[in-house]
Amino acid sequence: MIVDTAEGTWTVPTAHGVMIPPATRHRVRMLAATTSSLYIEPVAVPWWPPSCVVVEVSSLLRELLLVAADLPAAYDPGGRDGAIAALLLFELSTLGSLPLHLTLPASPDLVALCADYLGTPETRVTNAEWAGRVSMSERAFTRKFVRETGISPAAWRLRARLLAAIPMLRSQPVTRVAATPGYASPYAFSHEFGMSPSAVGRREAISRNR
Structure with a gap:
């Protein structure tokens, strides 16, 4: 998968993902890829990177993403769904960026x-x-x-x-x-x-x- 913005281009290999900041105009090109997307309210992730970054998706994070895709928008933050969301955000916050981008x-x-x-x-x-x-x-x-x-x-x-x-x-x-x-x-x-x-x-x- 390749993500392009006005600032550069990011190449996302197998078992990796890209974290995109809010309000960032971008284009995504798929090369025989299957993906999952997660949309997060900015207020919930004040640590989110200010520009796109490519990250490695662990087996745990992959399963959390798949489960989160089926969560209702108004999930119970105090129940199982809330625990899944909290763990997912924690895992995302620990990811380091990989040098798989080009600045234009x-x-x-x-x-x-x-x-x-x-x-x-x-x-x-x-x-x-x-x-x-x-x-x-x-x-x-x-x-x-x-x-x-x-x-x-x-x-x-x-x-x-x-x-x-x-x-x-x-x-x-x-x-x-x-x-x-x-x-x-x-x-x-x-x-x-x-x-x-x-x-x-x-x-x-x-x-x-x-």
């Missing part, structure tokens, strides 16, 4: 560069090439890009290739997929997920067998 720059010319690259994430593109397309020196271009996105153009492109490679994990082993975005090894690639290569492969194998 603010300048229209840089946004155009990034949008084109997301469509065709080639490894051969260079900073000099991007700088030339917006009529800037490479040094000035890099400074502006870092100022607007927080990372260098080369790091941004590498992250874009990583996100584009994630859907490939549904049909190919992680050792093969890691080479596509330019990672030197499956360990470097899987580090972006915060888990080992075997765990990444096992998680996707489970998804394919469901």
Whole structure:
């Protein structure tokens, strides 16, 4: 699943979710995905992240989400339904964000560069090439890009290739997929997920067998 907002794009692998702040205009693209959605009153979650974040959904959290989908809107907060909702919110509050997003720059010319690259994430593109397309020196271009996105153009492109490679994990082993975005090894690639290569492969194998 891919979530796009005006600020960036978030890729959501199997067994993960995305936390979206209230009043955030967004677009969701599904790639053979089955999802569950939870809508929460903002007053109940003052700790909610101010921008979208991708999180890992544990087995417990997944079951809580499925049960919560059948709760009535006016559930009894003092009964079983209230206990389920309280545990669900507690589990959500403990989640840490994963680096599976790309921040888009603010300048229209840089946004155009990034949008084109997301469509065709080639490894051969260079900073000099991007700088030339917006009529800037490479040094000035890099400074502006870092100022607007927080990372260098080369790091941004590498992250874009990583996100584009994630859907490939549904049909190919992680050792093969890691080479596509330019990672030197499956360990470097899987580090972006915060888990080992075997765990990444096992998680996707489970998804394919469901």
